[in-house]
Amino acid sequence: MPRLALYALAVCALAVAAAVVSFARGSWLGVVWILLFGVASNIAWYYVRKAKNDRAAEQSASAV
Numbered sequence: 001m002p003r004l005a006l007y008a009l010a011v012c013a014l015a016v017a018a019a020v021v022s023f024a025r026g027s028w029l030g031v032v033w034i035l036l037f038g039v040a041s042n043i044a045w046y047y048v049r050k051a052k053n054d055r056a057a058e059q060s061a062s063a064v
Contacts, residue, residue, distance in 0.1 A: 001048060001051070002047045002048070002050070002051045004043070004047045005043075005044045005047035005048050005051070008040045008041070008043040008044035008047065009040075009044050011036070011037075011040040012037050012040045012041050012044065015033045015034070015036045015037040015040060016033070016037055018030070018033040019031075019033035019034050019037065
C-alpha cells in the first residue's frame with residue numbers, strides 16, 4: 001500500500017476518534033471531523049486505486 005494512502009488512513013482513524021470525543025462532550029464540532037474523515041478516505045482510496053492501476057499498466061507494458 002502506498003505511503004500516502006497509509007497516512008490518509010491514519011488521518012481517518014484520528015478523525016473518527018476526534019468526532020466521537022466531540023459528540024460525547026456535546027459539541028457539534030464533530031461534524032467537521034466527519035467531513036475531514038470523508039476527504040481523507042477519498043484520498044486513501046485514490047492512492048490505492050492509483051497504485052493498482054500503475055501496477056497493471058507496468059505489467060501490460062512488460063508483456064508487450
